[in-house]
Amino acid sequence: MPLYEYECPKCGKFEALQKLGAAPLRTHECGSKVRKVMSAGSFAFKGSGFYATDYASKPAPACDAPKGAACATCPSNGEA
Numbered sequence: 582m583p584l585y586e587y588e589c590p591k592c593g594k595f596e597a598l599q600k601l602g603a604a605p606l607r608t609h610e611c612g613s614k615v616r617k618v619m620s621a622g623s624f625a626f627k628g629s630g631f632y633a634t635d636y637a638s639k640p641a642p643a644c645d646a647p648k649g650a651a652c653a654t655c656p657s658n659g660e661a
Contacts, residue, residue, distance in 0.1 A: 586620040589613050 583601060588594050589609040597606055609615045 586618050587615040588618050589615045594618065 582598050585597050585599055585605070586594060587597060587606055587609070589611065591611050591613045592609060595609070599606075605617050606615055
């Protein structure tokens with residue numbers, strides 16, 4: 582459900598969680614008329630790590646061999 586922002590002349594700005602098809606609020610809890618205001622949309626990734634678990638590429642393993650002694654397919658050999 583979307584979060585909408587409203588402004589009350591007595592209480593200031595507040596947010597309301599409403600269904601997408603719900604009519605805009607007309608009054609606040611204090612009884613004053615409210616108006617819907619435009620606000621920047623935002624979102625948050627929650628959980629153990631969206632990017633880290635879904636799209637991150639695994640880093641190449643480090644090679645302990647000196648550069649000249651590394652095999653041809655080793656990531657530490659700049660010729661792969």
